[in-house]
Amino acid sequence: IAGITQAPTSQILAAGRRMTLRCTQDMRHNAMYWYRQDLGLGLRLIHYSNTAGTTGKGEVPDGYSVSRANTDDFPLTLASAVPSQTSVYFCASSPAGGASDTQYFGPGTRLTVL
Amino acid sequence: GQNIDQPTEMTATEGAIVQINCTYQTSGFNGLFWYQQHAGEAPTFLSYNVLDGLEEKGRFSSFLSRSKGYSYLLLKELQMKDSASYLCAVRDSNYQLIWGAGTKLIIKP
Numbered sequence: 721i722a723g724i725t726q727a728p729t730s731q732i733l734a735a736g737r738r739m740t741l742r743c744t745q746d747m748r749h750n751a752m753y754w755y756r757q758d759l760g761l762g763l764r765l766i767h768y769s770n771t772a773g774t775t776g777k778g779e780v781p782d783g784y785s786v787s788r789a790n791t792d793d794f795p796l797t798l799a800s801a802v803p804s805q806t807s808v809y810f811c812a813s814s815p816a817g818g819a820s821d822t823q824y825f826g827p828g829t830r831l832t833v834l
Numbered sequence: 835g836q837n838i839d840q841p842t843e844m845t846a847t848e849g850a851i852v853q854i855n856c857t858y859q860t861s862g863f864n865g866l867f868w869y870q871q872h873a874g875e876a877p878t879f880l881s882y883n884v885l886d887g888l889e890e891k892g893r894f895s896s897f898l899s900r901s902k903g904y905s906y907l908l909l910k911e912l913q914m915k916d917s918a919s920y921l922c923a924v925r926d927s928n929y930q931l932i933w934g935a936g937t938k939l940i941i942k943p
Contacts (some may be wrong), residue, residue, distance in 0.1 A: 761847065762838060762921070762933030763877070782874065810876060819864040819925060825876035 723747065724799040724826035726811050732832045733801050741796040741829050743811030751814045753823065754778075754786060756807040763810065769794055801833045836860045838934035845940045846912055854907045854920050854937045858882050862927025867897050868907045870919040873935065877921055880907070909939075917941045 724745045733739050745752065748807060750771045755763040755778075765778030769788040785797045794813075798805055809829045813823040837859045846852040860865070865884040869877040881888055883898035883905060895908040907920055919936040926932055 742916055762935045763923075763931075765930060768930070819929065820882055821873070822867070822879045822882065824879070825929065827876050 724747065724811060724813055724824060725827050726809075726826040727831060729827070730830040733798075733834065735801055735803060735833055736802050739798045739801055741811075741830070743794045743796070743808055743826055743830075744792050745794075745811075745813045745824075745826075747813060747815075747824070748794065749813035749824075750755075750791070751816065751821070752787070752788065753812040753814075754784070754794070754796045755810045755812065756805075757828075760805050763776060766796065766809075787825060792823050800833075803833045805831065806833045807831060836924075836926065836932045838922055838932055840920075840934040840937045842935070843940065844915060845937045845942060846876045846892045846909075848912055848914060848941055849907065850912050851910050852912060852939065854909070854922075854939065856904070856905045856907070856934060858903050858922070858924045858932075858934075860924045860926045860932055862926040863900060864903050864927070864929060865896055866896075867931065868905075869923065871921055873918070880920075882924070912922035912941050914943070915939050921939050 727742045753768045754766040767786040769775045811826040812823040814823045839857045841925040852897040868880040881896040888897045893910045921936045923931045
């Protein structure tokens with residue numbers, strides 16, 4: 721593994737189903753983030769974690785949950801998917817979460833909820 | 835509310851220079867980032883500005899004026915591979931990144 725990986729690459733999901741998007745980084749970064757990207761809108765933060773064991777809500781957290789049991793993994797769960805959650809989801813990480821901290825992005829998961 | 839404005843789309847010619855503007859209104863300011871995103875790919879970091887002035891990195895330069903809430907990304911000697919979206923993001927007082935919708939840059943031969 722080099723950098724950040726996400727799985728699956730893409731998924732079509734029936735509304736009402738539960739889905740977990742996986743994110744793993746091997747850079748020993750403290751902070752991790754989940755964004756969604758929709759056409760015509762900027763990246764919107766869903767949840768974040770400044771360090772293992774802690775999580776926080778971003779701009780659009782409703783319908784999503786996260787956990788951060790260790791440094792490397794930061795899964796995003798949709799408890800009961802709805803069509804408005806159709807989007808491209810990016811996981812990102814950064815070394816320390818400070819002002820000049822650069823975020824590095826995974827390749828993304830394209831999710832379609834029908 | 836917080837707002838980042840960028841043009842939706844720009845077109846330029848191979849070999850030319852293009853300037854992509856970004857204006858922002860945010861609660862606090864802890865730096866401004868530019869990212870490049872090719873279609874279907876992840877955003878990748880280009881530059882970071884926290885003080886006023888110009889930062890140069892090869893063919894790419896980024897300028898910041900905090901008093902005007904304004905930044906631009908300058909791309910010189912344009913190449914076809916520069917066709918991509920360019921995302922402006924500001925780190926606010928909560929240290930979260932607020933993102934613009936991005937500027938799609940189309941390069942013509």
